[in-house]
Amino acid sequence: MTTATGVAFGPSITTDIESEVRRALDSRADRLAPLGSAAAHAWDLASRCVLGGKLLRPRLLVGAVDALTGSEQRNAEARGPAVRIAAAIELLHFAFLLHDDVIDRDLMRRGRPNFIALLLEEWEEDDGGSASRLHAARSTATLVGDLLLSTAHQIFFREATxxxxxxxxxxxxxxxxxxxxxxxxxxxxxxxxxxxxxxxxxxxxxxxxxxxxxxxxxxxxxxxxxxxxxxxxxxxxxxxxxxxxxxxxxxxxxxxxxxxxxxxxxxxxxxxxxxxxxxxxxxxxxxxxxxxxxxxxxxxxxxxxxxxxxxxxxxxxxxxxxxxxxxxxxxxxxxxxxxxxxxxxxxxxxxxxxxxxxxxxxxx
CATH class of the missing domain: 1.10.600.10 (Farnesyl Diphosphate Synthase)
Structure with a gap:
């Protein structure tokens, strides 16, 4: 078995987790698309912001599963559900970040403009005052965060045997x-x-x-x-x-x-x-x-x-x-x-x- 550092903190599992996060986001986007352009666009923008962090939480989960399962057969059985639950936890994490940015009135995240700031940049030339745009951007972040929480719960429910x-x-x-x-x-x-x-x-x-x-x-x-x-x-x-x-x-x-x-x-x-x-x-x-x-x-x-x-x-x-x-x-x-x-x-x-x-x- 790979060493603990290689399992949990190396790049070997990152690709699987990122692919699963994108798959979950894309699946939700497909369901949002026919419901209206506002929801679809907000979800698309959020999807571009989710990845880019350290993925500490999902990598810890998958690494721990690899370390606990032991045999290759048991690992193969557990790896798929582990990656999907890991992706759900990353979506949960981003939902909390969105809500946190609303509460703290932040416009930066990871040294870059956050989701709220990106919305404000898009709407800069729109009608309405700056206070109105800021309220709309924060409201959008709150609602997208709620939807991300729902998505994470749905993944957990599907994987719960x-x-x-x-x-x-x-x-x-x-x-x-x-x-x-x-x-x-x-x-x-x-x-x-x-x-x-x-x-x-x-x-x-x-x-x-x-x-x-x-x-x-x-x-x-x-x-x-x-x-x-x-x-x-x-x-x-x-x-x-x-x-x-x-x-x-x-x-x-x-x-x-x-x-x-x-x-x-x-x-x-x-x-x-x-x-x-x-x-x-x-x-x-x-x-x-x-x-x-x-x-x-x-x-x-x-x-x-x-x-x-x-x-x-x-x-x-x-x-x-x-x-x-x-x-x-x-x-x-x-x-x-x-x-x-x-x-x-x-x-x-x-x-x-x-x-x-x-x-x-x-x-x-």
Whole structure:
């Protein structure tokens, strides 16, 4: 069997996943075409935006299935459903991104104009004011996101075999959507000042928003599609929960302390928007907060002011505390895996170990 890194993170499985994503999008386009030009065009534009990311979630799922199945025969039986479910998770991911861009009023994604911005570019010469066009573009993004969610659910339903395993697969998807929406609602409440920005609340929000659908869902799905029982599914779900939270905390750090050329974001956008991240929650408890607070959420924050706030966040200890928490989460995930190596098998243990190493060094 290929090494864990080659299975999950190399280019060998990317083509299959991308082909399946395109097939799912094209199938939906065929059904939308006779229903009206507005829906067909919006779907076509969204289809051109879906691919282009790292495909972390679908590659993790397929790689985990390859690692768990062992024999070539079992792998051949599981690979087709795995690729289709992997494609569904990528569509789910893009649906959440569309909704997130609407909520955050963003016009950039992955360092490029996002779906909303592309619509605005198309409509620039149309009649109507800029506010009207922006509302229409955001409304379109919301509706396309809804349709992508529906498409992902449909794929899961088709792949859910009759019986307990199929029910577990659907429950894993349902839990991922429930927690992701709950996390987003908490994020909205935090931004509106309706929830106190305590560290525990912010960390739980981060876990719900990202960990459940980005890591827990792919790993639980892999266990189910590989024919493994609830014990393996639960263990991999726990591992995914820990690594998913570590991944989101890394994102929070990269947004403020990373290199814009690497992560493709405005380095101070989270500060301007007043995003309540774990970094900010820790800084709030420090003596540096009175110096940070006047600039936090300032839409006109300059680059010089942003750099000064970033320095204060480092001095407050927030950066080091979050880095220490990320290390702790990774260690806990590794410990979980190595307490049950026989349950998962050597290939799956190696895959998780490689995944942790990959996440530790990421810059985007």
């Amino acid at each position: 009759p019986g307990e395993a199929g029910q577990r697969l659907l429950e894993a998807l349902d839990q991922a959507v429930l927690e992701s929406v709950s996390g987003e609602l908490t994020d909205v409440a935090l931004s509106a000042g309706r929830v106190r920005p305590e560290l525990a609340e912010v960390v739980e929000m981060s876990r719900q928003k990202t960990a459940t659908y980005s890591f827990e869902l792919p790993l639980r799905s892999a266990a189910i599609l590989s024919g493994r029982g609830p014990e393996v599914e639960a263990l991999l779900g726990q591992v995914g929960d820990l690594l998913g939270l570590a991944y989101q905390l890394q994102d929070d750090l990269l947004s403020v302390f990373g290199e814009p050329d690497d992560h493709g974001k405005d380095p101070y956008s989270d500060l301007r928007e007043g995003k309540e991240t774990a970094v900010i929650a820790i800084a709030r408890r420090s003596t540096a907060w009175p110096l940070i607070e006047p600039h936090f959420g300032a839409g006109d924050l300059s680059a010089a002011e942003g750099a000064a706030v970033r320095s204060l966040l480092t001095e407050s200890g927030a950066e080091n505390d979050i880095r220490a928490l990320i290390v702790e989460l990774s260690v806990n995930a590794r410990d979980l895996v190595f307490t049950e190596p026989d349950l998962l098998g050597p290939d799956m243990v190696m895959l998780i170990d490689d995944l942790i190493e990959t996440l530790d060094g990421r810059r985007s």
